[in-house]
Amino acid sequence: MFVDSHCHLSFPELAGRLPEIREAMAQAQVDRALCICTTLEEFDTVHALAMRYDNFWATVGVHPDNEGVTEPSLADLVSLSARPRVVAIGETGLDYYQMDERKGGRTVADMEWQRERFRIHIRAAQQVKKPLVIHTRAASEDTVRLLKEEGEDGSAGSAGGVFHCFTETAEVARAALDLGFYISFSGILTFKSAQDLRDVAAFVPMDRMLIETDSPYLAPVPYRGKTNNPSYVPFVAKQIAELRKLAVEEVAQATSANFERLFAGARS
Template sequence: MFVDSHCHLSFPELRAELPAIRAAMERERVDRALCICTTLEEFDTVHALALAHDNFWCSVGVHPDNEDVREPCVDDLVALAALPRVVAIGETGLDYYRLGERSVADMAWQRERFRTHIRAARESQKPLVIHTRSASEDTLAILREEGVGAWHGALPGVFHCFTETRAVAHAALELGFMISFSGILTFKNAVELREVAREVPLDRCLIETDSPYLAPAPHRGKTNNPSYVALVAAQLALIKGCSLEEVARVTSRNFERLFGPSVTIDASTNS
């Protein structure tokens, strides 16, 4: 019924509890999950999860925050994206939150990495999973410079764990992206984010946990997992003034529209 469109089940604290997590997902009617890659070194572990379970899929990419890791090239990403059950490029984007003593100019390496992912997505025809933090202006500028808004025949991707302004949301929508909301939507201090969610059309929304981080209320502060995505859906239903079943139906359909027919339940059981 529900789909967790972004989780990190390869991280040790979740991987060690996978049987219990899968049982909890079944109880909470979370029938699918997208396992997100953050380094090329991690990819084999992430991909193995997707291959081992018929309701998991994965991405390939290098998170903008990760330094001192193998740097991807377009050919690397395209080759890995062609493997079975790999349905997206990312997560990728820009993150200026932890600049420390560095300036934005010093982050040229991050911007070049982002462009590499965009070009790989274009070549592989796989959607982008975008991470942006304290860098939305440059994120949008690079997407435009790379011609993402002019892509034809497919949605370009998703801005995951959205925490930006109305203006950024509308710009992302204009470029063709979906917007994904996490457990932050349930936090008491997330008043402005809930107003953003009110404005994003439901047929452009996804839901996610970003687990093991950002557990929704009433589990805030605990280790998050995909079974909690139903709580994000419940908050979105409250914001939209519609039923929980409607949010589940539309966001699941959106997941299929974005990531393709291979992520449908029928297709997965035959894989």
């Protein structure tokens, strides 16, 4: 019934608990999950999950915040995305959060390496006709600008994709929707401090919305502060159902249909 459109089951917090997690998913009626790649070094492990389990799929990409890892070329992304059960390019995008503290005092101008990496992912997605999984944090203006500059406008040549774990404003959501992208909400939506984000979730059309855990991070209430896993994604759906005055089954049906529409081939 439910789909977790973004999780990191290859991460050490979850990798050793897969039988337990899969049983919990079954009990929670979470029947599919998209396993997200964040480095090329990690790709084989992520892809192996999708090949081993018939309700998991994979992506290929290098997270914008990862340094000291293999830099992806266009050829790398195109080649790896052709493997079975790889349905998207990413996680990619821009991350300027706490840039000065974490990046040794660098400025936005110094982050050109991130922007060039993002452009390569966009071009790969367009070439292979698979959607992008977008991460943007403290960088929404540049994220939208680069997508536009690379021709992501919702037209036939666009890759499209999803802004995952959305935490931006309604204005950014409108910009993403105008470019043909989907918006995915995580357990942050359930946090007491997230009223502004709930207002955004009430605005985003149901036919452009996904749900996710981003596990092992961001566990929803009532598990906030604990290790997250895909079996908790119904709590995100429940929050959306309350906001939209819908039955949770309606949210599950809509977000699952959206997942299938966006990630072609990711059907159970």
